[in-house]
Each structure stands twice: as structure tokens, then as C-alpha cells.
């Protein structure tokens with residue numbers, strides 16, 4: 001073991017865990033606030049720059065801790081202004097993060113939570129690779145730190161590579177860091193977590209921390225959803241919708257349902273009708289995403305009339321249904337379109353099997 005193996009990466013510590021760590025060194029609580037400011041507001045990665053801490057303390061902590069950081073290896077820029085960042089991890093694997101310019105000059109950052117994904121949804125590029133590993137809290141947070149160095153990040157979506165609820169502990173720590181009032185101070189309303197529907201973890205999430213919830217729904221019958229999203233075989237639609245009803249929401253908050261429209265699979269008027277029924281009694285809004293065709297899949301995007309008819313059916317029944325354009329399509333940067341380069345896949349060792357050992 002070399003020395004860095006024993007050092008704590010402070011970006012892995014939630015604010016409370018940072019207080020505990022410092023107390024273990026005999027330091028006062030308010031030191032945590034000072035350090036949070038240095039790390040997250042000022043982007044400092046070297047203790048020697050933390051000038052409001054005594055020199056002896058800076059030396060002492062640098063014997064025990066490090067502050068990791070990411071530098072983008074490449075940045076691809078799409079014709080619509082979407083930027084895709086590739087970050088290289090310590091084990092040579094890589095992770096992608098996408099900055100999406102929204103209307104009104106605000107930017108949304110789409111971050112990854114795993115390398116690959118175990119859920120194997122049949123329409124999703126990420127799903128075809130299997131899970132390589134979870135990202136640590138610091139690897140989740142460092143995506144935000146690195147992009148914020150050069151761009152403003154107004155909203156954050158956990159919608160990149162991976163299933164966030166399959167990496168719940170690290171995701172919760174990362175959210176706590178993003179919310180820290182002395183650090184980035186993102187309000188929970190500015191952060192959205194998207195899940196394929198891991199029901200027990202959804203309920204646990206709702207108990208543990210505030211965040212906007214998005215569900216990748218994509219089908220209105222178990223038969224079709226079983227095929228598109230194997231997770232449905234474990235947690236069928238009735239259980240998923242029940243969990244949505246139980247999820248704690250603030251008065252004006254809604255759950256977002258993402259629905260990828262796939263020609264001849266889930267885009268009929270009968271689907272629209274079933275969708276309205278499924279959402280009955282849930283404070284919902286629907287994002288309709290025309291399937292983004294890619295070489296790894298035979299699915300097709302519906303024709304324009306079918307997309308419009310589907311949306312109109314929902315709108316006529318007072319369901320907020322927004323059509324989402326896939327941004328950054330020319331650099332395959334649309335959320336869920338993130339793809340490990342083949343070289344990394346070859347570097348990856350044995351894959352963890354889908355949902356075992358949980």
C-alpha cells in the first residue's frame with residue numbers, strides 16, 4: 001500500500017462526515033465551514049492555499065487528507081452549444097458529463113453516477129456495456145467542480161451514465177456536498193435524480209434526502225416495459241406507481257416521468273390513454289423524448305404525427321407534457337447516450353453482474 005491509499009479524499013466526505021473527520025483531529029466544527037468554502041467556492045486543491053487556517057494545521061491535515069480534482073481530457077462541442085466533457089479516472093476508466101444550455105441562458109449539467117450501468121435497458125447505449133463500477137462521491141462531485149471552473153451550472157441532473165439508485169450511498173453523500181450551504185449551496189429543487197425504477201431504493205431516498213425525482217417510464221404495460229427495461233420484471237408498474245404515490249413532495253413539486261417514444265412500440269393512442277390512467281392521482285409532468293436512433297439499436301423514432309398526437313392526448317387531459325429535444329445529438333451527448341470508448345471497455349476487468357449482491 002502506498003501512502004495515498006491511506007489518505008482521505010475530502011471530496012468523499014459529506015459536510016457532517018467532514019466535521020467528524022476534523023473532530024477526530026481535535027479541531028473545532030467551524031473549521032469544516034472554512035474548508036468547504038476553500039474547496040467548493042474557491043476551487044482550492046492544495047491545503048497550503050487555505051490561508052485562514054494555521055500553518056501547523058495545514059501541515060497536519062495534508063498528512064492525512066487530499067483534495068482530488070478532475071481536469072477534462074477532451075471537450076466536444078455540439079452545434080447547439082452542448083458540451084461533452086470526458087474525465088479520466090484513477091483506474092484509467094473514464095466518465096462523461098454533459099453541459100446543456102437551456103432557454104433563458106441557464107445551464108443544466110448532466111452528471112454520471114456509475115461507469116456503465118447494470119440495468120440493461122434495451123434502448124440505451126450505456127446499458128449495453130454492463131456495469132464496470134460505481135463512482136465514488138468525490139468522482140460524482142468532481143464532475144460539477146471541474147465544469148464550474150469555466151461555466152455556470154444552474155441545475156444538475158443525475159441522468160448521465162449509470163443508475164443513481166444502484167449507487168445510493170455515494171449519491172446521497174454527493175447530494176449532501178452539493179447542498180452544503182458553505183459550499184456550492186445548490187437548493188434541492190435545482191437537482192433532479194432520474195431512476196429506472198428501483199422501488200426500495202426510491203423509498204429510501206425519499207426518507208433520506210430531498211431531491212427532484214424523475215422516473216424513466218417508457219411504457220404503459222408490464223409486457224412492453226419488461227422488454228424495454230428488465231428492472232420492470234422485479235418491480236412492475238403497479239409497484240413503481242405505488243412508490244411514486246408514497247414519495248414525499250413539496251406542495252408545488254411534481255415527479256417527472258420520462259417517456260421515450262419508440263415507433264410501433266409505445267407510441268399509440270392506446271398507450272397515451274393508459275399513461276393518463278397510470279398517472280392518475282400523482283403530481284406528475286411528462287417529458288416526451290422521441291427515441292434517438294443509434295447504431296446499437298433497431299428501434300426507430302416515431303413519425304411527427306404520432307409524436308404530436310401523443311402529446312396532444314395528454315395535454316387535452318390536463319397533463320403537463322413537454323417535448324424534449326435531444327440536445328447535443330451530433331456528439332452523442334444526449335443524456336443516456338453516453339458511451340464509453342471501446343478502449344476503456346477493453347481495459348475494464350470483470351464486470352459486476354446486474355443486481356446481485358444487493
Ligand code: SAH
Pocket residue numbers: 117123124125158159160161162163164194195196214215216218258260289290291292293294326335336337
Ligand atoms: N439510469 C437512470 C438515469 C440515467 S438514464 C434512468 O434510467 O433514469 C438517462 C436517460 O436517457 C433516461 O431517461 C433514458 O430513458 C434516456 N435515454 C436512453 N437512451 C435513449 C435514447 N436512445 N434516446 C432517447 N433517450 C434515451
Ligand code: SF4
Pocket residue numbers: 117118119120121124125126127128160161162163195196216336
Ligand atoms: Fe441504465 Fe438508465 Fe440506460 Fe437503463 S436507461 S441502461 S437504467 S442508464
